Amino acid sequence: MLGPLVASVVLAYASALRAFDPGLGDAQAARLAERVVAEADATHLDARLVVALVAVESSWRPSAVSRAGARGLGQLMPRTAAALGVDAGDPGANLHGAVAYLAAQLARYDGVPRIERYARAIAAYNAGPAAVARYGGVPPYAETRSEVRRVLDLWRRLCGG
Numbered sequence: 001m002l003g004p005l006v007a008s009v010v011l012a013y014a015s016a017l018r019a020f021d022p023g024l025g026d027a028q029a030a031r032l033a034e035r036v037v038a039e040a041d042a043t044h045l046d047a048r049l050v051v052a053l054v055a056v057e058s059s060w061r062p063s064a065v066s067r068a069g070a071r072g073l074g075q076l077m078p079r080t081a082a083a084l085g086v087d088a089g090d091p092g093a094n095l096h097g098a099v100a101y102l103a104a105q106l107a108r109y110d111g112v113p114r115i116e117r118y119a120r121a122i123a124a125y126n127a128g129p130a131a132v133a134r135y136g137g138v139p140p141y142a143e144t145r146s147e148v149r150r151v152l153d154l155w156r157r158l159c160g161g
Helices: 004-020 026-042 047-058 078-084 091-108 114-127 129-135 142-158
Strands: none
Touching (some): 004 026, 047 091, 114 142
C-alpha cells in the first residue's frame, strides 16, 4: 500500500507517461509510474531523468523497436538486455534494465559536475561508454548529441525549469 504522498507522485507520473504515450491505459500507466519511482529510488536516481530518458528513447511505448533492434521502453539492445539479465520485451524488466544501465553510466562519471555527468551518462547510454571515453565526453555523433540535448531539455522541463 502506497502512502498518500507517494500515491500522489505516482498519479502525477502516470499522467505524464500517458501524455508521452496516449495509448497507455490508466492501469498500465500507474504500474509503470510506480515502477519508475521505485526503480529510481532504489538506485538513488532522479526519477525525472529516467522519465525523460525513456520518453526520448521510446515515447513510453512498451512495444517500441528501433531499426537497430533496440527494444522496449528503454530501447535496450539484445546484448545489453542479456548482460543486464532482463527480458527486453517485458516492460517492467526493461525499465529495471534501463535504470540499472543508466545508474551504471552515472556511476562511471561520478565526480564530474552534475550536468556534464548527466550528458556523459546519456551519451554512454546511447553510443556506449567506449565512445564517450574515446572523445573525452559526448561523441560528435549527430544522433547522440541530439539524444543528450533532448533528454536534458525534457529533464529540465520536468524539473520546472
